[in-house]
Amino acid sequence: MENNYQLSRIHNYVHGLMSRDEMHALEREALDDPFLQDAIDGYRLQNGVDAKQLSLLQQRLATRVQEQSTSRNKRFYSWQRLAVGMAAGVMFMVVCTLLLIKYLPQNKMATEFTEVVVSESTYEYNITPNNNKNNVLPIGGWEILIDKLKSNYSNSEDFEGSLYITFKVDEHHKAYDISINGKDSVKFEELQDIIRNKIKWDGSEADIILDISKIGSYEDI
Amino acid sequence: MNEKELLLQYKSTGSLDVLGKLYAPYMSLLYGVCFKYFQDAEQSQDAVMQIFEELITKLKTHEVDNFKSWLHVYTKNYCLMQLRRDKRRPQVDIEENLYESEQKLSDVDEVKWEERDFEKLEGCLQSLNAEQEQCVRLFYLEQKCYKDIADEMGLDLNKVKSAIQNGKRNLKMCMENKKNGK
Numbered sequence: 001m002e003n004n005y006q007l008s009r010i011h012n013y014v015h016g017l018m019s020r021d022e023m024h025a026l027e028r029e030a031l032d033d034p035f036l037q038d039a040i041d042g043y044r045l046q047n048g049v050d051a052k053q054l055s056l057l058q059q060r061l062a063t064r065v066q067e068q069s070t071s072r073n074k075r076f077y078s079w080q081r082l083a084v085g086m087a088a089g090v091m092f093m094v095v096c097t098l099l100l101i102k103y104l105p106q107n108k109m110a111t112e113f114t115e116v117v118v119s120e121s122t123y124e125y126n127i128t129p130n131n132n133k134n135n136v137l138p139i140g141g142w143e144i145l146i147d148k149l150k151s152n153y154s155n156s157e158d159f160e161g162s163l164y165i166t167f168k169v170d171e172h173h174k175a176y177d178i179s180i181n182g183k184d185s186v187k188f189e190e191l192q193d194i195i196r197n198k199i200k201w202d203g204s205e206a207d208i209i210l211d212i213s214k215i216g217s218y219e220d221i
Numbered sequence: 222m223n224e225k226e227l228l229l230q231y232k233s234t235g236s237l238d239v240l241g242k243l244y245a246p247y248m249s250l251l252y253g254v255c256f257k258y259f260q261d262a263e264q265s266q267d268a269v270m271q272i273f274e275e276l277i278t279k280l281k282t283h284e285v286d287n288f289k290s291w292l293h294v295y296t297k298n299y300c301l302m303q304l305r306r307d308k309r310r311p312q313v314d315i316e317e318n319l320y321e322s323e324q325k326l327s328d329v330d331e332v333k334w335e336e337r338d339f340e341k342l343e344g345c346l347q348s349l350n351a352e353q354e355q356c357v358r359l360f361y362l363e364q365k366c367y368k369d370i371a372d373e374m375g376l377d378l379n380k381v382k383s384a385i386q387n388g389k390r391n392l393k394m395c396m397e398n399k400k401n402g403k
Binding site: 006007010018021023024027031034035038039040041042043045049050053054056057058060061062064065067068162171191213 | 249255256257276364365368369389
């Protein structure tokens with residue numbers, strides 16, 4: 001408000017609307033206040049005070065002050081975004097590292113596991129021919145079948161117990177009409193494949209019991 | 222809230238709202254100062270806004286004791302720099318600037334004058350040149366305004382102004398010399 005008062009004084013002064021005493025007072029004030037003196041000089045050059053101009057200037061300032069909150073928010077958001085981005089990046093790297101740590105040893109374990117299966121069977125096999133009905137014998141003896149089972153049969157069904165196997169043998173020493181009973185709804189296709197394709201048989205009708213038992217867990221090996 | 226508190230508050234918060242409160246009262250004076258240098262309304266308005274922009278960073282770091290005179294000096298410097306950048310040689314009255322810089326200095330130590338010092342005043346007044354002496358007498362002793370003095374002495378208004386400014390300065394120097402020399 002003091003400011004408006006000064007402004008109207010400057011206005012009156014420049015336009016010669018003041019009394020001599022008032023003029024002298026303002027001049028004296030200006031002598032001690034170079035800021036005021038400069039402003040008076042300026043307004044004198046402009047031939048007076050343009051109030052409209054000045055209120056526009058005040059408006060510009062108000063707009064500028066208001067801008068800060070928006071620009072501040074913008075800056076805040078971009079800062080926030082940056083932080084979120086960085087957090088996401090860090091998280092991603094952590095997850096990657098964890099996956100890597102988890103995957104690498106597993107991979108190692110998997111190969112070890114394969115070796116174990118190949119070199120030493122996890123299961124023990126015992127074959128008991130049903131002497132009343134069975135008249136077949138693998139060419140090379142029952143050991144051949146056990147060897148084949150040990151090296152080729154993974155027992156993906158993880159079966160333990162007794163399997164009742166019957167089949168017929170054709171003139172090419174090949175098994176056909178294979179039926180394996182032991183566990184409901186399990187076909188033992190792998191086992192069938194071994195009997196059909198990996199072994200040649202002597203005889204015509206088979207009726208055998210295959211006992212499968214676990215030797216121990218992988219960790220023990 | 223006074224200026225000092227506003228300055229401190231701005232420094233700690235950086236809120237333009239606070240800076241605006243500090244700056245707004247001076248805008249019309251600043252506009253006048255800028256117009257004195259640029260003599261162009263638009264350029265002066267832009268300058269007032271630009272100075273505000275510069276204060277946003279300057280006031281965060283600078284220790285400002287007297288905001289009003291600091292702002293005045295800052296504005297003058299801004300205008301002069303601007304004029305130099307525009308390659309338009311600024312026409313600055315060296316006498317006037319000298320006067321103003323001394324004005325600032327003398328603000329600092331208020332001298333106490335005693336009764337007998339006033340006897341010396343007459344001697345000092347006579348040591349001024351005729352024009353300055355006459356103007357100072359008319360202004361300070363007879364309390365006449367610039368316009369009356371200009372009419373009476375047949376001088377230009379600006380001439381009267383600078384004669385009084387310079388006369389005042391010389392008088393002060395003369396008085397201080399006599400006081401210190403006693």
